[in-house]
Amino acid sequence: MQYLTGWVTNIILFILLATVIDLLLPNSTMQKYAKMVIGLLLIAIILSPILKLFSTDFEQVVSKALHTSQKQENIENLIEDKKKEIQASQQAYILKQMAVQLKTDAKEELMNKYQMNVETVDLEAKQVDTPEFPKDIKNIHLTLKPADDLGSVETVAQVNIDTSTPRPSQYAETKEIKNFLAAKWSVEEEILSIELEGGGVISER
Secondary structure (H helix, E strand, O other): OHHHHHHHHHHHHHHHHHHHHHHHOOOOHHHHHHHHHHHHHHHHHHHHHHHHHHHHHHHHHHHHHHHHHHHHHHHHHHHHHHHHHHHHHHHHHHHHHHHHHHHHHHHHHHHHHHOEEEEEEEEEEOOOOOOOOOOOEEEEEEEEEEHHHOOOOOOOOOOOOOOOOOOOOOOOOHHHHHHHHHHHHOOOHHHEEEEEOOOOOOOOO
């Protein structure tokens, strides 16, 4: 309010001053130029608040706009990071459930046919948010433990082992187990990898 009062006062004082100057100047070419200069100065005084507004607020407006843009970008990056984190957690959970299901499906038959116990099943998926089995799975890694090494840690259900056909070797060959699991799970044999617990690898022939 004080600024507005000062602005109006300046206009009134300038008009009074311009009137006095106009009365003092003789009727000549100089009076014509003097009126033009006085008119321009009056316009400048009238427009001074607008000019001042632009000169003082322009940098603030630009700074605020840049700050808002940066803040928006940071929020978007944060949302994207959270989204990726949620997707990764969701994928890990889905793969874990798939692994449990595969282990359950094959455990009994592997024991009956090959005297192998499934210790772990690890799945690796392609870059898919919600992987589907089997099309989005690129690797299935199994850790097997021979039945001879199971000991008596826990009591398990009775397993009927077919002894009518001799075993081809001490442990079933990797190729044979891979063929069985690939058919069992309807996957490509190439994505299966098998190793014995403790790091020993079942040799292929």
